[in-house]
Amino acid sequence: MSDKINALKDLILNHPTLSMVDKEELVNRVESLSEEQLDFILPLVQEKSENLEKINEFFQAKKEVLASNDPEKIEAFLQEHYKKLWDEAQQAE
């Protein structure tokens, strides 16, 4: 198992606020990520714990809408999602 996979798993499992259920859900996917994706993800997750909270928040929301397998619903969700990100980007420091 690569060091990057272990490092990401540790960061998830030791996160101060995520629930154990959410942690396990993310950890179970880490080994399916490519090396390139791990290189992209790790620095952002290491930067600050709030980033993993955001990732989990987006993950849970997308999981719900993707489970519908309804392209129109997914499209509408993404439209709204990115507009919210843009609004937040204008407000956050």
Add this chain to the structure above:
Amino acid sequence: MKLNFRTTERGEKEKDPKKVLDNMRKYTNLSLIATMFLCAVMPAFGLENTSEMKPIKPMEPTQSHKPEITKQFVDESGKPINTENEDPFGILAEMKEMSRSLPQDEDNHLEQIFRDFQRERALLGYGSYESGYIPAGPDIPIIK
């Protein structure tokens, strides 16, 4: 989070374009990562049939978000991307407007954000705007 405003001569609060685009770049990264996690085990979500999903045409921009984009974006192979009718989430024109006061090199943010949009949609099985369907999967190349 604290609000990131600076004060103008008239005492009004004004958004810092660079900071806003930095924030957006980061949020699109986090959003893309969430999708990578999702796609890592797609069959668990009943998405094993995504290859049967039809590609969706880009949404028609609303009047208020009508894109006025002059910058030529390129894809990861350097091929030009036609963005005139491809404002996938109706916010690219707003971001472009906000970037007008920034130096040219800061414009790179918009290109990266646009690519994140494309990657996210490709991961979710939407396909590219130009070439039609791209199978969903976790192996979309990442350019930082």
